Amino acid sequence: MPGLKLWSxxxxxxxNNQILHIIKDEGAYSTMHTLLVHLQTAHGDQSPIIAGLLxxxxxxxxxxxxxVYREEAIDNLILCLQxxxxxxxxxxxxxxxxxxxxxxxxxxxxxxxxxxxxxAGIDKHYRTTMRSGDDQETMEKAAQEWEKKMAFxxxxxxxxxxxxxxxxxxxxxxxxxxxxxxxxxxxLLDMLTHLPEMGIQEMARICLLKRFVSIFxxxxxxxxxxxxxxxxxxxxxxxxxxxxxxxxxxxxxxxLREFKKSSTVAxxxxxxxxxxxxxxxxLWNHKELAQEDCSINGVVLSITCHKDKxxxxxxxxxxxxxxxxxxxKGKGSVLRLTQEIQEHTKAVTSLTVPPSGNTxxxxxxxKTIRVWSINKEDVYCEEVYDVKEHVNNLLVANNIxxxxxxxxxxxxxxxNGESKLLNPSKVVKCLALVxxxxxxxxLDNSIQDIDLSSGTLTSVQSGSRKLLxxxxxxxxxxxxxxxxxxxxxxxxxxAFKVMxxxxxxxxxxxIFSSSNxxxxxxxxxxxxxxxxxxxxxxxxxxxxxxxxxxxxxxxFSTQFFLKKIWDASTYDLVQSIxxxxxxxxxxxxxxxxxFGCKTGTLEVWCRNKLVKKEALQIGSNSKVLCMALDxxxxxxxxxxxxxxxxxxxxxxxxxxxxxxxxxxHVLLDLIVCVDL
Numbered sequence: 001m002p003g004l005k006l007w008s009x010x011x012x013x014x015x016n017n018q019i020l021h022i023i024k025d026e027g028a029y030s031t032m033h034t035l036l037v038h039l040q041t042a043h044g045d046q047s048p049i050i051a052g053l054l055x056x057x058x059x060x061x062x063x064x065x066x067x068v069y070r071e072e073a074i075d076n077l078i079l080c081l082q083x084x085x086x087x088x089x090x091x092x093x094x095x096x097x098x099x100x101x102x103x104x105x106x107x108x109x110x111x112x113x114x115x116x117x118x119x120a121g122i123d124k125h126y127r128t129t130m131r132s133g134d135d136q137e138t139m140e141k142a143a144q145e146w147e148k149k150m151a152f153x154x155x156x157x158x159x160x161x162x163x164x165x166x167x168x169x170x171x172x173x174x175x176x177x178x179x180x181x182x183x184x185x186x187x188l189l190d191m192l193t194h195l196p197e198m199g200i201q202e203m204a205r206i207c208l209l210k211r212f213v214s215i216f217x218x219x220x221x222x223x224x225x226x227x228x229x230x231x232x233x234x235x236x237x238x239x240x241x242x243x244x245x246x247x248x249x250x251x252x253x254x255x256l257r258e259f260k261k262s263s264t265v266a267x268x269x270x271x272x273x274x275x276x277x278x279x280x281x282x283l284w285n286h287k288e289l290a291q292e293d294c295s296i297n298g299v300v301l302s303i304t305c306h307k308d309k310x311x312x313x314x315x316x317x318x319x320x321x322x323x324x325x326x327x328x329k330g331k332g333s334v335l336r337l338t339q340e341i342q343e344h345t346k347a348v349t350s351l352t353v354p355p356s357g358n359t360x361x362x363x364x365x366x367k368t369i370r371v372w373s374i375n376k377e378d379v380y381c382e383e384v385y386d387v388k389e390h391v392n393n394l395l396v397a398n399n400i401x402x403x404x405x406x407x408x409x410x411x412x413x414x415x416n417g418e419s420k421l422l423n424p425s426k427v428v429k430c431l432a433l434v435x436x437x438x439x440x441x442x443l444d445n446s447i448q449d450i451d452l453s454s455g456t457l458t459s460v461q462s463g464s465r466k467l468l469x470x471x472x473x474x475x476x477x478x479x480x481x482x483x484x485x486x487x488x489x490x491x492x493x494x495a496f497k498v499m500x501x502x503x504x505x506x507x508x509x510x511i512f513s514s515s516n517x518x519x520x521x522x523x524x525x526x527x528x529x530x531x532x533x534x535x536x537x538x539x540x541x542x543x544x545x546x547x548x549x550x551x552x553x554x555x556f557s558t559q560f561f562l563k564k565i566w567d568a569s570t571y572d573l574v575q576s577i578x579x580x581x582x583x584x585x586x587x588x589x590x591x592x593x594x595f596g597c598k599t600g601t602l603e604v605w606c607r608n609k610l611v612k613k614e615a616l617q618i619g620s621n622s623k624v625l626c627m628a629l630d631x632x633x634x635x636x637x638x639x640x641x642x643x644x645x646x647x648x649x650x651x652x653x654x655x656x657x658x659x660x661x662x663x664x665h666v667l668l669d670l671i672v673c674v675d676l
Contacts, residue, residue: 032057032069039076045092051076052096059149074157081165081181087174094169094180100154101187102146113183117223119190120230121263121481151191160200160207162188167207182215182224186231193237205235205244213248216255225255226263233265236272249273260590261633264481267590286604286614289635290335291646294320298347300639304360305630306353306374310335310637311360312645313348319362321379324630324637324647334635335647339378343370350394350403363391363403369413387413395433400452402438404428410440412452422450423457434479441474441486480588480607487583487595579603585626589633592650596624596638604650619644 035054042050055073080093103111154162166188169181185208192201208231216228232252235241253273259266294300298315305311310324321339350363353374360372360379369391371383389405396402401413409424410431427443438450439460446463450456464472476487581597588594588607595603600619605612618624622642629636638646 036069036072039072044086045088047076048080048089048093048096051080052100055100055150055153059146059153070153071157074154074162078157078161078165082168084168084172087172087177090169090172090177091174091180094177094184097184098180100150102143102150112187113223113227116183116186116190116227116230120226120265122223122226147191148194151188152195155188155192155195155200155204156198160203163200163204163207167211170208170211183227185212186227189231189234193234201235201238201241205241209235209244209248213245213251216252226259229256229259229263229269230265233269236269242272246273257632261629261631262481264590285649285651286616287649289647289649291644292322292335292337293643294645295643298643299625299641300643300645301347301349301625302351302362303626303628303637303639303645304351304353305628305635305637306358306360307631309338309374310628310630310645310647311351311353311379312637312639313351313362313364314643315347316342317344317346317348317364317366318342319344319348319351319379320645322645324635335645341379341381343381344368349390349392352394352396354396361394361396361401363394363401365390367391369394369401369403383415385413385415387411387419393431395431395438397433397436397452402431402433402452404431410438410450422455423448426463429473429475430477432477432479432484439477439479439484441477441488443473445472445474445488447474447477447486475583476586478586478588481590485586485588485593487579487586489582584623587627587629587636589629591633594627594636594650596627598623600624600640602638602648618646 032054035050035057039047039050039054051073054069055077058067058070058073077093077097080089081097083089083093098110098112101110101112101115103115105111163185166181166185169177170185172178172181189204189208189212192204212228212231216225216232219225219228232245235245253270256266256270256273260270294312294314297318297320300312301315302313303311305324308324310322312320312322314320319341320337321341323336323338324334344362344364344366346365348362348364350361352361353359354361358374359382360374362370362372364370367386367388367390369385369387370381371385372379373382385401387401387403389403389411392404392406394401394403399415401415403411403413405411405421408427409421410428411419412422413419422438423440426440426446426448428440429443430441432439436452438452440448440450442448442463444463445461446459447461449458449460451458472488474486474488476485478485579595579597581599581601581603583595584598585596586594587596591607592613593605593607595605596618597603600617600622602616602618602624603612604614604616618638619640619642622640622644624638625641626639627636634649636648636650638644638648640646
């Protein structure tokens, strides 16, 4: 029977369907009846393969109709998954179940795992394993339709009995069986959120919730942890699921916080845990934890964080290493100088620590890139590369370094000494590097996407050929959760753009409802009014010193902001925001966007809603030149043109209201009616 595996070797879902039709059209009844008879007599690891083919042939028809072939095929797969006395049979059933999702690599291997990582927000080049071409969209649409059909019949069989079988497979002592059941269970749990309500969520929770919590807590592999997180996220879409998963809130919240920077799934789960219910107050808090004057070393040009260390690069060539522990023992414990290095002879313009290891890379105007080993006690130089160019905006991935030279283009250097110049016709101002794709923002307001593996350059945003093109340059470019954020200068003011994949969405400058800032005065007055109302309630916790943003009163914010939301499929603009000054640097967390400005101000915006939270004056006669977030996104470290290094904490909390809806409405009425 090994020939039956040929149906899994094509990457094209449409081609697979054609093959199935050919088999079926040989004689629908005789072919499927023959397979059914053979299924009932086959031995061991052969029967799941026959069941898989029989099920796929059956699904060429409308899957909502009853079918004896389908029932027999799924029954067989479930029995084989539960057959712990025969590991080979269990493995064959688990293998078959993975192929039923319908996506395959060039070599015929199922792509379920990579697809789930992509769906969780961890990009693992899923699309690079698929065929490229004009019909890619058609193939993906066919794959999605097939996936829904297959998932529907599997989970709907005997009220979710497949989940019980997968739970049995997860108990196997054989790692391969356990892993394949783990991936298949995640796929089907995730598909429950895309299928109509069938009343089987409870069965899924009973069989798998506790097991997936255990996997998420104990998994050492980051990909396994990500897949378990995606499975757990399927339980937050209905009230009963939220109730059951909240029991394990303490067990999984720490792990979710590790992912909130890289995955929207983790952020949404943490948000559900934080809000608890609609009756909550959003509490906004900022605190300056420490500030050190390093003006003796000139301007602070670069900052990066790694674990409990903060690295700052200065215009005199100095690199300073600080402790960045987030403690409450006073300012000195948050920012304490532990080492000072003076090996660069000119300004240190770039510092970067790739996620993959404990190595710091520094770029300088002394035309060198230095590689530093980060130890617990100190940092020391391992390699020096003479690149014969000024180094700006250094980025490192795998075996290459990308940076902006003094002239035009982007310099790409490999560690073996090879060098090439990309985008030579553009004066590049900023770079972002994600998953082998290099994004460049230019002096003429153009943006390019460069595939480093192939060298292919795609123009994302056309440049300006105006005489005053310098006024439209792209100052900052960053990529976060699949979105590309760009801050641009324009003759009219500062523009902020949000871009998504190949569909680039422009967000243009707008004017607030009052040019003199009176609308912001109203916001602060609302906060003051609400604080005074809380003072009238003896049992309510005192919240002095906080800026309060009431999450239930979105109508308040619509009075103060001009918003435009356009359909991304037909228009470019989705929302408009205005920045008060030219942006020089930007940092993005799972909750906030921080803009460091030329005027020395720091603007803080809510990332999801694009709502401004606060504008802070960092320095009276200085510019904010560089910023970095620590690994936990708890601390924002800022470097300024007057040589200051500052550490800030920004927090968003959700406080549950212990009042019923009637009292809550009364509270809102009091806020609206109070007369100051």
